[in-house]
Amino acid sequence: MLLALVAAACASLAYGAVHIPLGEVIDTLLGQKVPEASRQIIEVLRLPRTVEAIVVGAALGVAGACLQGALNNPLASPDVIGVTAGAGFGAMLVLLFSPASVALLPISALAFGLIAAAMVFLIGFTGRGGGNITRIILAGIAIAALFSAATAGLLSAYPDRVPNAVFFLVGGLTSSDGWDTLETIWPYLAVGFVIAAFMIRPLDRLMLGDDVAASLGSRPRLIRLTAAFAAALLASAAAAIAGLLAFLGLVIPHLVRLLGGTRNHTFVIPVSALAGAALLTAADTVARTIAAPIEMPVGPFLVVLGVPLFLWLLRKAV
Amino acid sequence: MAPGRRTAAFERKAPLLEAKEVQVTIGGEEILESASLDLRRGELLAIVGPNGAGKSTFARAFCGLRRPQGGEVRWMGVPLTELRGRKLAGVRAYVPQRAQVPTGVTVQAAVNIGRSTHLKPLQGLSGEDREAVRESIARARLEGFEDRDLSTLSGGEMQRVQIAVALAQGAPVLVADEPTAQLDLGATAAISKMLRELVSGGMGVVLIVHDLALAAAIADRVVVMSHGRTIATGTPEAVLTGQLISEVWGVQAELVHREGRSALHVEWLDQHQT
Numbered sequence: 001m002l003l004a005l006v007a008a009a010c011a012s013l014a015y016g017a018v019h020i021p022l023g024e025v026i027d028t029l030l031g032q033k034v035p036e037a038s039r040q041i042i043e044v045l046r047l048p049r050t051v052e053a054i055v056v057g058a059a060l061g062v063a064g065a066c067l068q069g070a071l072n073n074p075l076a077s078p079d080v081i082g083v084t085a086g087a088g089f090g091a092m093l094v095l096l097f098s099p100a101s102v103a104l105l106p107i108s109a110l111a112f113g114l115i116a117a118a119m120v121f122l123i124g125f126t127g128r129g130g131g132n133i134t135r136i137i138l139a140g141i142a143i144a145a146l147f148s149a150a151t152a153g154l155l156s157a158y159p160d161r162v163p164n165a166v167f168f169l170v171g172g173l174t175s176s177d178g179w180d181t182l183e184t185i186w187p188y189l190a191v192g193f194v195i196a197a198f199m200i201r202p203l204d205r206l207m208l209g210d211d212v213a214a215s216l217g218s219r220p221r222l223i224r225l226t227a228a229f230a231a232a233l234l235a236s237a238a239a240a241i242a243g244l245l246a247f248l249g250l251v252i253p254h255l256v257r258l259l260g261g262t263r264n265h266t267f268v269i270p271v272s273a274l275a276g277a278a279l280l281t282a283a284d285t286v287a288r289t290i291a292a293p294i295e296m297p298v299g300p301f302l303v304v305l306g307v308p309l310f311l312w313l314l315r316k317a318v
Numbered sequence: 319m320a321p322g323r324r325t326a327a328f329e330r331k332a333p334l335l336e337a338k339e340v341q342v343t344i345g346g347e348e349i350l351e352s353a354s355l356d357l358r359r360g361e362l363l364a365i366v367g368p369n370g371a372g373k374s375t376f377a378r379a380f381c382g383l384r385r386p387q388g389g390e391v392r393w394m395g396v397p398l399t400e401l402r403g404r405k406l407a408g409v410r411a412y413v414p415q416r417a418q419v420p421t422g423v424t425v426q427a428a429v430n431i432g433r434s435t436h437l438k439p440l441q442g443l444s445g446e447d448r449e450a451v452r453e454s455i456a457r458a459r460l461e462g463f464e465d466r467d468l469s470t471l472s473g474g475e476m477q478r479v480q481i482a483v484a485l486a487q488g489a490p491v492l493v494a495d496e497p498t499a500q501l502d503l504g505a506t507a508a509i510s511k512m513l514r515e516l517v518s519g520g521m522g523v524v525l526i527v528h529d530l531a532l533a534a535a536i537a538d539r540v541v542v543m544s545h546g547r548t549i550a551t552g553t554p555e556a557v558l559t560g561q562l563i564s565e566v567w568g569v570q571a572e573l574v575h576r577e578g579r580s581a582l583h584v585e586w587l588d589q590h591q592t
Contacts, residue, residue, distance in 0.1 A: 204434070212480075217402070
């Protein structure tokens with residue numbers, strides 16, 4: 001999986017509207033002397049984008065793995081805790097309502113993604129019987145519906161600005177933002193990844209049932225809340241960078257479990273990070289080279305690449 | 319089964335477990351009115367009683383899985399309220415009634431998870447931990463099953479895995495809620511023998527069990543529960559009399575118990591109705 005990621009990253013740096021030989025790519029990364037034009041393209045345009053693809057893919061893979069483990073539900077993805085719908089609304093608010101302040105888009109997407117998740121947690125985890133999985137999932141669906149409706153409302157209020165919004169809604173990376181977005185968002189990603197790493201063992205315990213986890217001295221409700229919080233951070237941050245790519249969060253952990261034949265989070269969480277990064281980087285490379293010089297949003301390509309692979313594994317597994 | 323370095327505050331001479339007048343209210347309803355028991359080292363204590371008497375609720379309360387509204391619980395002299403996380407995991411292991419059986423988890427992986435209470439976050443299993451896991455698997459008679467997926471096991475095998483996971487915790491007390499409830503005769507006997515072996519090794523075992531004949535045969539003492547109260551405690555012969563069975567279960571029955579064999583002679587149908 002690491003090899004796949006390295007290959008995808010190299011391809012992502014080498015291919016594009018202008019093809020740069022792999023040797024020059026490696027030389028640039030190692031600080032060797034290369035033609036100035038190639039260096040410019042790689043350092044200013046491609047490297048930030050490749051890094052974005054890697055961190056977003058990893059974030060969504062880990063977010064999905066955490067949520068599926070925490071909610072013990074194979075259908076869980078950042079959708080079910082409202083993050084996707086919230087982030088979508090946050091982005092639309094900026095893009096449609098005040099397009100002039102587009103620089104605020106990542107922050108707004110991140111903030112609303114987290115607000116939506118906070119609402120779901122508030123309803124799902126507090127009060128009597130709080131922490132019940134069905135309640136969390138139903139609260140998530142309701143809150144997601146609320147934000148989707150608000151987004152739809154915005155879209156119909158500003159029909160002339162909708163084309164700007166499509167790129168975000170289907171999910172896509174851009175080269176124009178350089179390192180800026182990453183510089184704003186990285187602390188959220190870092191915190192999310194660190195919490196996720198510490199949740200590996202608790203999630204393993206939860207896998208054997210709430211009572212076994214409690215016997216081992218853990219608190220199942222706290223594990224669920226913390227793991228879901230890490231997922232909310234990662235998925236919101238991912239949406240802030242790359243728009244709505246929730247499909248990745250749903251499918252990657254399944255791919256990893258099917259390929260690895262194990263559900264242990266010690267395996268699933270780190271490998272989901274690698275697999276998510278590899279798949280998104282590969283899909284993004286395809287997306288911007290297939291109809292070059294036009295760059296397509298990566299979301300649909302991700303689905304086109306991911307679905308056949310997923311369906312093939314699904315059939316093989318049973 | 320040494321309690322280990324984290325149990326410095328525990329009193330060596332205190333009973334393993336002491337629960338006094340434990341009270342639990344769920345949703346405004348008093349499920350447990352007043353339940354008490356004590357567990358000594360090297361003892362198998364059976365909690366018996368009709369369905370809904372509060373056996374499982376009592377066990378969950380003294381194991382720290384559910385907060386009691388009243389009463390006092392002490393583990394080796396230390397109040398339950400002062401025990402949390404790894405420290406709580408170090409005094410008792412709880413084997414739930416129904417196991418969650420995930421696919422894609424091997425027996426080895428499950429028992430490794432049981433050992434994780436001995437590790438710091440992000441720390442891997444040491445050689446000593448691996449040895450403890452191997453020993454737990456051996457004591458639960460699961461050698462040769464290490465690489466089997468949990469979803470491929472029979473009910474009896476899965477129950478032994480549950481016990482192995484609990485043993486890997488390395489706690490001096492094992493609390494098991496109806497471990498034999500859905501098992502056939504052979505599997506029930508296997509689990510019973512295993513539990514007796516643990517007791518011979520110095521552990522304390524609390525067993526919630528429906529089968530009075532089984533309780534009489536394997537328990538050192540029994541605690542009888544009825545309507546949220548513990549109403550009698552003592553050796554099976556002293557406590558499980560025909561009169562008590564009639565009062566608590568409403569059935570005419572007589573316990574026959576000699577030389578390690580036991581049977582419950584039950585008057586299933588009232589004579590005058592047949």
